[in-house]
Amino acid sequence: MTSKTSDTVQPDRSQHDHVHAQPGQAQPGDRLEVSIWRGKRDGGFKQYAVELRENQTVLDIVTEVQRQHEPSLAYRFACRVGVCGSCAMTVNGAPRWTCRTHVNQVIAGNQLTIEPLRHLPVIKDLVCDLAPFFEKWQKAGGTFKPTKSRLDKPEPIDPQSPARKTANAAIECINCAVCYSACDVVGWNNDYVGPAALNRLWTLANDKRHADREQVTDLAFQEGGCASCHSHGNCTRHCPVELSPSQSIAALKKSAIFGLPDVE
Amino acid sequence: MINGRQLYLAQRLSAVLLVPLVLIHLALIIIAVRNGLSAAEILGRTRGSLLWGVFYTLFVLAVAVHVPLGVRNVMTEWTRLQPRVVDAFCLLFCLLLLIAGMRAVFAVV
Structure with a gap:
């Protein structure tokens, strides 16, 4: 990490x-x-x-x-x-x-x-019922879209590259919805997709194999996206696997100004 | 159509602009009040001043962008109004701040 x-x-x-x-x-x-x-x-x-x-x-x-x-x-x-x-x-x-x-x-x-x-x-x-949690996860754009098919050679990924390290720091989410439950903004804003979905989006932003990487920032800033986060930090405080969705969301916000990180 | 990313950028960049503008504006008020300047004396210094004209035009533009976007966020979170209604209200609020602010700028410059 x-x-x-x-x-x-x-x-x-x-x-x-x-x-x-x-x-x-x-x-x-x-x-x-x-x-x-x-x-x-x-x-x-x-x-x-x-x-x-x-x-x-x-x-x-x-x-x-x-x-x-x-x-x-x-x-x-x-x-x-x-x-x-x-x-x-x-x-x-x-x-x-x-x-x-x-x-x-x-x-x-x-x-x-x-x-x-x-x-x-x-x-x-x-x-x-975790359906709303997963529906928002989909709405946020958390689905991986490959650039290659199973017939192509796998994309070589350097595990020591900065982008991969950044993705790895957020990748271990198992979608338990603890952060979603801990988040006050989820409680008062029905549109907010929640910390897990945005954390997932940040891993895709750092994955060069993701075909829709260029869309990540626009997806992150759709209604109910990362701009709705108040940075309370309850997600990070309660995450059982010690991830930091707060950090992922902050990074997505920064991408509005500085663009997505270089993944090459 | 302005997307969420552009609105976020507009609010953050206008905030960055407002930090020095508000500080200078507050310092100006304190100096003017402590030195006991009359309205006529203040107007005598601001009228015809390109510097103060540019300064307060920038101030009004930044406020007209920043404040309605903040109000939009609050209304989105705390009311059950339709997004279109919130957007229309904030656009009108933006125009009101722009017109009232620029009227004041023209009056003192």
Whole structure:
């Protein structure tokens, strides 16, 4: 990854560190008061008592509630190891991958509140419909268009070239929608495509194999594009893979004045 | 048709222009007030001055570009008005600032 400039918001690494229980907080064996969202957006919280264990993720809590207390609880997960991003939820007010969030990192006293991601339609309980997120991703122009066919020789790409390094710094997004949920602008501007889509667009701007590279700046500045970003930095603060969509969006804004980066 | 990129550029470049213009304008007001200059004395210095004419014409042009674009962003985010309505309002606002501003420039120069 390229070095990050000092004027961009750095990821909150405490999210990924193992944090031990603070004094005054619940200890293993204590009962946690877990509030879980039930129903759709017009639903409400329901309380469950779950035992706090030594090593326990928020996803473990949700699973225990479903298996022991509430068989009809809907939630989504797949890999359980921070690869797929399916288990993203709002935990004590912040969007997180629940499989990578140790309970001790987030409990306040013995309280834990688990809600669906913000800014997305709720299908049921903790499950959101990610269709609007991906529709905006498409609207932003995030689709790679190749310059060559499978019959051509692959384009040689120098992994040490500045453009490739810049693209690599933003490429690991798995579309978990945590940044989309964390972004206040997404909440108040329905047109805004969101941090993930613009971050993706910035990777295409630095990829010389992308056939529509010349259109990237115009796409970035369409209604609801990068000019709508207020640079709050919540996307970067909450990104579970420590990407910096803020930096990608700032770079797209700069391209309006200085043009796209040289990729040769 | 002006696209989003051009609007963004217009707002940023007009902001860059406004930074020194606003500072000089504020300094001018403070100097004029502290020295107790009368309106007649101020007009006596500005009338026929090409320098102040160019300065305030640039000022008015930059304001007429920058302010309606900012208002457009606020209206887009905070109201449910159609984009065409917002654009029409901001265009009228731009014309109003331009006419009122240039009228003032002609009056003092």
